[in-house]
Amino acid sequence: MKCPTCNRPADDTAVQCNRCGSDLKMIGDLQFRLSLLISHGYAALKSKELAQSRHFFKASLKIQHECQDAIKGLALVSLLENDFLQALSYYREYNTKNSHHNP
Numbered sequence: 001m002k003c004p005t006c007n008r009p010a011d012d013t014a015v016q017c018n019r020c021g022s023d024l025k026m027i028g029d030l031q032f033r034l035s036l037l038i039s040h041g042y043a044a045l046k047s048k049e050l051a052q053s054r055h056f057f058k059a060s061l062k063i064q065h066e067c068q069d070a071i072k073g074l075a076l077v078s079l080l081e082n083d084f085l086q087a088l089s090y091y092r093e094y095n096t097k098n099s100h101h102n103p
């Protein structure tokens with residue numbers, strides 16, 4: 001994760017930024033919850049529990065709006081449901097955000 005104040009990369013277990021002293025505990029908790037939700041989402045996807053999977057990915061997006069893993073997961077869920085248009089729109093969102101972060 002990164003410090004929200006100064007953008008310095010920080011250890012996931014850090015409670016305070018080494019550079020500016022910002023409190024990272026809450027962000028760490030959120031990151032942890034996010035990674036749990038993502039792994040639950042993909043586990044559900046693997047066992048074809050699509051509704052469950054979507055639920056986990058949507059919850060991930062509530063924590064982090066641009067969460068790439070969640071958007072990718074939602075695209076996969078839509079594909080498995082044969083909802084190609086929806087899958088495509090997630091896929092586009094995924095690509096747009098990717099190119100935004102890595103110009």
Ligand SMILES: [Zn+2]
Binds near residue numbers: 006017022
């Ligand atoms: Zn900082």
